[in-house]
Amino acid sequence: MKLVTAVIKPHKLDDVKSALESFGVQGMTVSEASGYGRQRGHTEVYRGAEYTVDMVPKVRLEVLVDDLDATGVVEAVVKAAATGRIGDGKVWVIPVDDVVRVRTGEHGADAL
Amino acid sequence: MVDTGATAWVLTSAALVLLMTPGLALFYGGMVRPKSVLNMMMMSFGSLALIGVLWVLYGYSIAFGQDVGGGLLGNPTEYLGLKGLMEDTTSESGGLPAMAFVAFQAVFAIITVALISGAIADRVKFSTWMVFAGIWATIVYFPVAHWVFDFSNDDTGHVGGWIANNLKALDFAGGTAVHINAGVAGLVLAIITGKRRGFGRDPMRPHNLPLVMLGAGLLWFGWFGFNAGSALAANNTAAVVFVNTIVATSAAMLGWLVTERFRDGHATSLGAASGAVAGLVAITPACNALSPVGSIIMGAIAGVLCALAVGLKYKLGYDDSLDVVGVHLVGGLWGTLAIGLFATAAAPAGADGLFYGGGAGLLGTQAVGAFAVLAYSAVLTAIIGFALKATMGWRIPEEDEVAGIDQAQHAESGYDLVGTFGGHGPSAGTAAPTSKRTSEGASA
Numbered sequence: 001m002k003l004v005t006a007v008i009k010p011h012k013l014d015d016v017k018s019a020l021e022s023f024g025v026q027g028m029t030v031s032e033a034s035g036y037g038r039q040r041g042h043t044e045v046y047r048g049a050e051y052t053v054d055m056v057p058k059v060r061l062e063v064l065v066d067d068l069d070a071t072g073v074v075e076a077v078v079k080a081a082a083t084g085r086i087g088d089g090k091v092w093v094i095p096v097d098d099v100v101r102v103r104t105g106e107h108g109a110d111a112l
Numbered sequence: 113m114v115d116t117g118a119t120a121w122v123l124t125s126a127a128l129v130l131l132m133t134p135g136l137a138l139f140y141g142g143m144v145r146p147k148s149v150l151n152m153m154m155m156s157f158g159s160l161a162l163i164g165v166l167w168v169l170y171g172y173s174i175a176f177g178q179d180v181g182g183g184l185l186g187n188p189t190e191y192l193g194l195k196g197l198m199e200d201t202t203s204e205s206g207g208l209p210a211m212a213f214v215a216f217q218a219v220f221a222i223i224t225v226a227l228i229s230g231a232i233a234d235r236v237k238f239s240t241w242m243v244f245a246g247i248w249a250t251i252v253y254f255p256v257a258h259w260v261f262d263f264s265n266d267d268t269g270h271v272g273g274w275i276a277n278n279l280k281a282l283d284f285a286g287g288t289a290v291h292i293n294a295g296v297a298g299l300v301l302a303i304i305t306g307k308r309r310g311f312g313r314d315p316m317r318p319h320n321l322p323l324v325m326l327g328a329g330l331l332w333f334g335w336f337g338f339n340a341g342s343a344l345a346a347n348n349t350a351a352v353v354f355v356n357t358i359v360a361t362s363a364a365m366l367g368w369l370v371t372e373r374f375r376d377g378h379a380t381s382l383g384a385a386s387g388a389v390a391g392l393v394a395i396t397p398a399c400n401a402l403s404p405v406g407s408i409i410m411g412a413i414a415g416v417l418c419a420l421a422v423g424l425k426y427k428l429g430y431d432d433s434l435d436v437v438g439v440h441l442v443g444g445l446w447g448t449l450a451i452g453l454f455a456t457a458a459a460p461a462g463a464d465g466l467f468y469g470g471g472a473g474l475l476g477t478q479a480v481g482a483f484a485v486l487a488y489s490a491v492l493t494a495i496i497g498f499a500l501k502a503t504m505g506w507r508i509p510e511e512d513e514v515a516g517i518d519q520a521q522h523a524e525s526g527y528d529l530v531g532t533f534g535g536h537g538p539s540a541g542t543a544a545p546t547s548k549r550t551s552e553g554a555s556a
Contacts, residue, residue, distance in 0.1 A: 044317060045372075045376040045377075045378065045380065046317050046318060046380070046382055047382060047383070047386060047419075047422045047423075047435060047438075048372070048375065048376060048419070048422060048423045049423070049426065050376075051315040051317050052315070053315065053317075
């Protein structure tokens, strides 16, 4: 099993969610995040004083998938989240040792 | 005979002016960081709590008692505890009960003290602030209110303050006594208390601009009581002042926004709120001396001037956190001096300034009044400020300032926004109440 984590632009969340639902993904976890990459932050001016705001609002999306689906899920996220402009975000995949469904106690791929 | 119209208007105005202090609390509170919003608002509410009491006990008497020498001080014991004033319907001219005037002037004292707090946001002990507020009101505001607001009355033999009666400077609603006074006190305290940790390095942007705009709106609303109520009658002067209070404020907002648009590239909401307050400050002394068109010009200049003045603290290196100096001191000075330039005899005050053929005499008179208050307030504030620094101390510990003054000084948080973890009993997020009363209640 793999954990696919994507940090994307907040306004692309609906597109990514639709793409993953079309792919057949059954669930996901979404959280608000803030940070910066090469995009860096932006400047704001208050009463003439300029502030550099490093942290940009982002959405973090996490999906647990079967090994075979990982590549397809990543492609679906990347395709849906891309705008072609700097700051589109990142997607990464890490291996997962085990998954347990809390309600039934099922382990591994059955719990996905 | 009680003039019922005047009494109704002055009491209504007093209520309007009272609302300015909670409005100021919102205006200031929105501008600080979320970890210090409550402390910021509490400094205003602390003034509401303390100064109202002091005003009744002896403040009114110091400000409006019979002069005890040179127009500098009213007799502190004449109206101690407002004695003799409950049935006094004659001492104020125009059939206004003395108690209506007491109420109206009480709320002036409260807001003047509260104005200072914006200069020392996020970093001072609440206890030291409260002690300062009481001492400052007693030896700075009450006497200066006597100088500026206490008019002599030949019919009753009352002798008032020197700026109002001897110098005869024009200050209708308190450009000197309120705004220059509080503005320079803010400057002195900002220097004595020192900078916030990370000033000039860390971003300290306003955490809630909608609160700031709501506060500015409430200030403007209340300011109609402040200015038009100062006519102390429901009459033509009040109406002229009312219109000037609208239009100077609008023009100042335009002035601030245009300045920002050209200098920084954006017209901001904080600029709109700040410009409105700058205009209100500037029109305060001048509202009965200018024509409406004169008010537009004077207000627009106030907006530009204050928008430029708020940047001074970075150049000069003092942390006047919420620009009490840039808005109240600069705006108050400009409004008080501008009377000497833009006053027209066609307005209720009936005097001509430099631009209306009145010569430079009035400008000189205005300058003497303005700088007398400025110097007195600066020196006395410095003495109180240093004395408190040496005794109680001003600053909270560094770790408390970094973690947030609300927690350290008030044991509260302004916002609880982690709703996901709440509402399921004491095990998640917050602990159960542990006060003695609660546990006794539970066991009973």
